[in-house]
Amino acid sequence: MTDTSLFQQITDYANRADPYPLYTELRKSPVHRDETGVYVVGGYHDILSLLHDPRISSDARNRAEQPGGSALPGEEDEGDGVLPPTFLRLDPPEHDRLRAITNRPFGPPHSPRRIDGMRGELRTIVTDLIDHLDGGDGTLDVVEQFSYPFPVTVICRLLGIPRADESRFHSWADTLVSTLDPRPDVDTAERVRIAQQARLELGMYLNALLDERRKKPGDDMLSHLVAGNAPEGRMSGMEVLATAALLLIAGHETTVNLITNGMLTLLRHPEILERLREDPRLAVPLVEELLRFEPPVQMLPNRSPIADIELHGVTVPKGSPLCLVVASGNRDPARFEDPDRFDPDRRDVQHLGLGSGVHSCFGAPLARLEAQLALAELARRLEAPRLLEDPPPYRQNAVLRGPRHLRIAVDGVRP
Amino acid sequence: MIGDGSIDRLRREGRIVIVGASLAGLRAAETLREKGFTGSLTVIGDEPHPPYDRPPLSKQVLLGKAAPEHTTLPRRLDVDAHWRLGHAATGLDMAARRVRLADGDEVEYDRLLIATGVRARPWPVEAEAGLDGVFVLRTRDDATRLHRRLTEETRRVLVIGAGFTGSEIASACRERDLPVTVAERGSSPLVGALGGVIGEVARQMHLDAGVDLRCGVMVTALEGDTAGRVRSAVLSDGGTIDTDVVVVSLGATRNTEWLAGSGLGAGPRGIACDAGCRAFDVRGIVTDDVFVAGDVARAPHPLFGYQFLSLEHWGNAVAQAEIAAHNMISHATDRIPHLWVPAFWSSQFGVNIKSVGVPALGEEILVTQGSLADRRFTAVYGHQGRVIGAVTFDHGRWLPFYQELIERTAPFPPPFPTLDRRADGRGPVPAEFPDPSVPTHGPTVTVSGYSPADRRITFTPGRA
Numbered sequence: 001m002t003d004t005s006l007f008q009q010i011t012d013y014a015n016r017a018d019p020y021p022l023y024t025e026l027r028k029s030p031v032h033r034d035e036t037g038v039y040v041v042g043g044y045h046d047i048l049s050l051l052h053d054p055r056i057s058s059d060a061r062n063r064a065e066q067p068g069g070s071a072l073p074g075e076e077d078e079g080d081g082v083l084p085p086t087f088l089r090l091d092p093p094e095h096d097r098l099r100a101i102t103n104r105p106f107g108p109p110h111s112p113r114r115i116d117g118m119r120g121e122l123r124t125i126v127t128d129l130i131d132h133l134d135g136g137d138g139t140l141d142v143v144e145q146f147s148y149p150f151p152v153t154v155i156c157r158l159l160g161i162p163r164a165d166e167s168r169f170h171s172w173a174d175t176l177v178s179t180l181d182p183r184p185d186v187d188t189a190e191r192v193r194i195a196q197q198a199r200l201e202l203g204m205y206l207n208a209l210l211d212e213r214r215k216k217p218g219d220d221m222l223s224h225l226v227a228g229n230a231p232e233g234r235m236s237g238m239e240v241l242a243t244a245a246l247l248l249i250a251g252h253e254t255t256v257n258l259i260t261n262g263m264l265t266l267l268r269h270p271e272i273l274e275r276l277r278e279d280p281r282l283a284v285p286l287v288e289e290l291l292r293f294e295p296p297v298q299m300l301p302n303r304s305p306i307a308d309i310e311l312h313g314v315t316v317p318k319g320s321p322l323c324l325v326v327a328s329g330n331r332d333p334a335r336f337e338d339p340d341r342f343d344p345d346r347r348d349v350q351h352l353g354l355g356s357g358v359h360s361c362f363g364a365p366l367a368r369l370e371a372q373l374a375l376a377e378l379a380r381r382l383e384a385p386r387l388l389e390d391p392p393p394y395r396q397n398a399v400l401r402g403p404r405h406l407r408i409a410v411d412g413v414r415p
Numbered sequence: 416m417i418g419d420g421s422i423d424r425l426r427r428e429g430r431i432v433i434v435g436a437s438l439a440g441l442r443a444a445e446t447l448r449e450k451g452f453t454g455s456l457t458v459i460g461d462e463p464h465p466p467y468d469r470p471p472l473s474k475q476v477l478l479g480k481a482a483p484e485h486t487t488l489p490r491r492l493d494v495d496a497h498w499r500l501g502h503a504a505t506g507l508d509m510a511a512r513r514v515r516l517a518d519g520d521e522v523e524y525d526r527l528l529i530a531t532g533v534r535a536r537p538w539p540v541e542a543e544a545g546l547d548g549v550f551v552l553r554t555r556d557d558a559t560r561l562h563r564r565l566t567e568e569t570r571r572v573l574v575i576g577a578g579f580t581g582s583e584i585a586s587a588c589r590e591r592d593l594p595v596t597v598a599e600r601g602s603s604p605l606v607g608a609l610g611g612v613i614g615e616v617a618r619q620m621h622l623d624a625g626v627d628l629r630c631g632v633m634v635t636a637l638e639g640d641t642a643g644r645v646r647s648a649v650l651s652d653g654g655t656i657d658t659d660v661v662v663v664s665l666g667a668t669r670n671t672e673w674l675a676g677s678g679l680g681a682g683p684r685g686i687a688c689d690a691g692c693r694a695f696d697v698r699g700i701v702t703d704d705v706f707v708a709g710d711v712a713r714a715p716h717p718l719f720g721y722q723f724l725s726l727e728h729w730g731n732a733v734a735q736a737e738i739a740a741h742n743m744i745s746h747a748t749d750r751i752p753h754l755w756v757p758a759f760w761s762s763q764f765g766v767n768i769k770s771v772g773v774p775a776l777g778e779e780i781l782v783t784q785g786s787l788a789d790r791r792f793t794a795v796y797g798h799q800g801r802v803i804g805a806v807t808f809d810h811g812r813w814l815p816f817y818q819e820l821i822e823r824t825a826p827f828p829p830p831f832p833t834l835d836r837r838a839d840g841r842g843p844v845p846a847e848f849p850d851p852s853v854p855t856h857g858p859t860v861t862v863s864g865y866s867p868a869d870r871r872i873t874f875t876p877g878r879a
Binding site: 054057306357 | 783784785793812813814815816819832833834835
């Protein structure tokens with residue numbers, strides 16, 4: 001069956017650098033049923049309506065046991081049994097409660113200026129990182145030296161991780177992220193052990209920090225979460241811990257890819273890079289187009305229906321795994337004109353890059369601002385940047401897709 | 416006419432006149448230019464202001480969070496129009512294709528778009544309406560005046576009518592910590608638009624916010640002091656309210672008087688048009704050169720039994736204006752229908768309310784997600800076994816799904832389970848709309864009969 005091999009091809013590392021022709025195949029039928037039981041949807045309008053469909057659950061408990069276990073890539077990231085599920089993997093009303101409490105110190109209506117208020121601080125972090133970019137030999141790795149450390153530093157500041165602890169935090173995050181990225185050369189058992197160790201250490205660290213914040217609260221997000229004075233109720237200690245870990249991982253994992261994908265795309269479109277260099281305001285529409293063109297989250301693999309649902313004559317049975325390939329929807333010619341063209345001047349960019357519906361990206365305002373600042377500054381300060389490898393080596397993960405390294409050559413770094 | 420190049424000539428050098436310089440008028444002008452109309456464009460408006468946005472007037476403006484003059488509508492492009500602001504259109508000669516203006520001038524057109532909207536229904540007793548301290552809220556000037564008065568020393572505000580605008584005004588007053596009484600003829604706030612089940616939720620919102628809510632009563636008279644300043648209001652239950660600011664929020668009247676005698680199918684309920692926004696004349700024959708858009712239009716909707724809907728909705732004004740503009744300069748076969756599903760939002764007492772479809776047609780209601788007690792829910796309305804409308808309180812992200820159900824005329828009650836179904840949602844209950852034979856405040860959607868020449872409606876607040 002071609003359908004079966006199609007989804008396998010999509011998740012196959014060999015196609016990571018350019019999955020888009022496979023998505024074109026995927027869109028030829030509204031629903032693909034994979035032999036492992038996964039239903040895959042790639043059309044823009046279908047994905048959008050499923051994201052607003054109150055019969056579609058994000059809760060693993062609503063998923064029927066699949067023969068052969070978890071079939072979907074990217075599912076390794078949760079469900080280690082240590083922490084309760086985060087709001088990412090819960091349905092309303094639990095989802096709404098936890099998300100609302102978490103949102104209180106983060107965004108409108110209660111903290112409308114939190115993110116924009118960080119603009120100056122973000123710019124300083126970006127400047128510092130770029131100041132240290134030039135390795136001397138005229139080459140650098142954008143991932144290692146910039147797009148990875150930037151968001152981790154930002155999330156630390158936001159959560160209220162003391163500066164002195166940032167390096168420890170980096171290293172746990174590093175370990176956890178690399179274990180999300182299964183590599184054939186690393187033994188599975190060993191990887192699990194390393195991940196558990198990092199998670200445990202991180203958990204213990206966060207727990208101690210939360211205790212401190214309980215006694216001596218500041219204005220950071222962790223303090224607000226432990227204070228628990230939201231009218232939506234308070235989170236249990238475990239819920240706070242799980243949420244903090246979610247913010248840490250989700251708060252930078254995706255942004256790394258957004259910035260790296262952005263730099264890669266700009267290097268492939270030098271005329272747009274030049275425009276951005278001359279006019280940093282272009283960063284705003286550019287990042288929107290980027291979220292359409294190369295979204296860091298390629299698919300949402302964790303959904304399943306709580307009733308049999310029908311989609312263009314295909315019944316997706318209750319409890320079956322449903323995978324929504326948002327990156328495919330973003331290139332759907334039924335929705336976007338000339339979808340394979342990167343065009344920051346495009347109007348009407350209602351992309352699916354940050355999802356939609358109740359689970360739409362929690363960190364969207366922060367991710368947008370980080371990417372806008374980062375790309376505008378890189379464009380302004382890097383002198384004659386050029387790709388040393390195209391395509392660059394990608395990370396294993398098909399869900400959270402992005403280059404593992406982005407090696408470039410520059411003539412210098414402008415002051 | 417098709418193939419003789421007349422449309423091409425119209426697009427190139429025709430004369431288009433738009434009467435109404437608000438949201439629909441502006442969006443239509445922009446769409447005409449976007450679609451390549453290069454002829455002359457005249458926009459006539461009775462207010463002196465360039466097009467502005469109304470939703471902030473009853474919210475941010477009253478709260479002092481936005482200045483009234485800063486609610487200008489963003490322009491999508493320079494429409495290169497001849498703006499004739501501050502001069503109302505006073506007449507239409509369809510045979511000569513001319514619009515008469517208040518200053519005596521006349522403007523000729525090849526195509527006319529009428530987007531004159533609605534105005535606030537004033538307090539019916541003229542002498543009382545003229546008392547200092549009695550306000551309506553529809554225009555920017557209204558908002559400026561009311562906001563200024565609210566920032567002065569105010570003992571108590573009385574809001575007459577608890578529809579969406581009245582409730583938003585009451586909410587803004589409470590947020591400013593002003594004592595406020597709301598008098599509502601119906602059994603609860605919002606009852607005309609959303610029915611009694613949801614009205615009960617709205618009632619609790621008023622009470623929790625500290626509003627002195629009086630339902631089932633009418634204001635029968637406003638009384639002023641010797642200086643001509645409003646001092647109190649008399650209620651139908653015999654009570655009186657001491658007040659120095661009265662906001663009359665009794666719905667809207669359509670601006671069609673200027674078309675009297677023109678031969679156009681225009682009346683108190685608006686101007687009847689076909690789904691392509693072409694106006695009907697009084698004989699029921701569709702015109703080819705007069706188009707209608709926005710609050711003043713009344714068009715048949717196939718989803719709702721081809722009944723003529725008039726909608727006072729922001730999104731409807733935009734969509735209808737774009738379609739009217741397109742159709743004005745297109746060949747018959749290229750025209751597109753306006754099949755917009757009614758949708759609106761309101762923000763009051765910290766709750767975001769959104770609705771799609773025509774809830775007011777519903778007989779029964781089912782809470783499919785969330786709970787009424789939490790004021791976070793989605794409820795659907797059923798009409799003769801199908802889904803006809805839906806409303807959300809702080810649950811707007813689910814709304815597109817329910818809109819699809821309405822568009823597909825899905826069965827009611829929906830036969831499938833939904834996430835977050837609670838005890839509220841075990842089964843449908845009567846939606847509790849008031850008896851339509853008893854006049855109440857104007858709902859934001861009216862569904863009227865098939866004839867454009869309606870009987871005149873008289874508002875009689877004194878009636879029991």
